[in-house]
Amino acid sequence: MNGTAQVGDVAPSADTAISGSALGSSMGGLSADRPRGDAPAGIKDVHSELEFADNRAMISKEQNFDAVKSVRTIQQDKALLEQQRAQYQVIAPQPLPARPSSDGPNLAAYALSTTNSVGQKMYSRSAFDLKSEMQRNCAYYTSSDLAQEAFLKSGGPTRDPKGLDPDGDGFACYWDPAPFRAAAGH
Numbered sequence: 001m002n003g004t005a006q007v008g009d010v011a012p013s014a015d016t017a018i019s020g021s022a023l024g025s026s027m028g029g030l031s032a033d034r035p036r037g038d039a040p041a042g043i044k045d046v047h048s049e050l051e052f053a054d055n056r057a058m059i060s061k062e063q064n065f066d067a068v069k070s071v072r073t074i075q076q077d078k079a080l081l082e083q084q085r086a087q088y089q090v091i092a093p094q095p096l097p098a099r100p101s102s103d104g105p106n107l108a109a110y111a112l113s114t115t116n117s118v119g120q121k122m123y124s125r126s127a128f129d130l131k132s133e134m135q136r137n138c139a140y141y142t143s144s145d146l147a148q149e150a151f152l153k154s155g156g157p158t159r160d161p162k163g164l165d166p167d168g169d170g171f172a173c174y175w176d177p178a179p180f181r182a183a184a185g186h
Helices: 020-026 065-069 074-087 107-113 130-139 145-151 176-184
Strands: 050-052 056-058
Touching: 107 145, 107 176
Parallel strands: none
Antiparallel strands: 050 056
């Protein structure tokens, strides 16, 4: 065989292993014994369900009548199909569970109730530059969403006792309402 399949060539069966050199050449030089996914090095494919027939790659023999008829008869195939249909179950969709009520502020509702952009001063804050204090205070929160919730719980946006919004835009620790607004089409 010259490495290219011709019409009329016999496709390798599932029991026939493809040599590493043939596999490597057909896969752009990849070695047949390369690890797949998380497999440890040295793992090889010794059996593949991928078959080649008439220059077409096929996932399994089920698409080839001649291959299937050598394994089982039409009556056996019919019985197998009936068995599979008997096992088929339709699972009705269930309603989504209710979300537990939260004592905290609703960030989506707050985002949609605002129209100002990030950095646009809306509320009065201290005249001192509090950027370094804000960065230190924001480091206590694992996300800007959590910082925004804490900011709103403690009196924000009109008050900022935790020093999370020194520019007075109503958004703490680089929190941005844009994703909420975009999702709502605003």
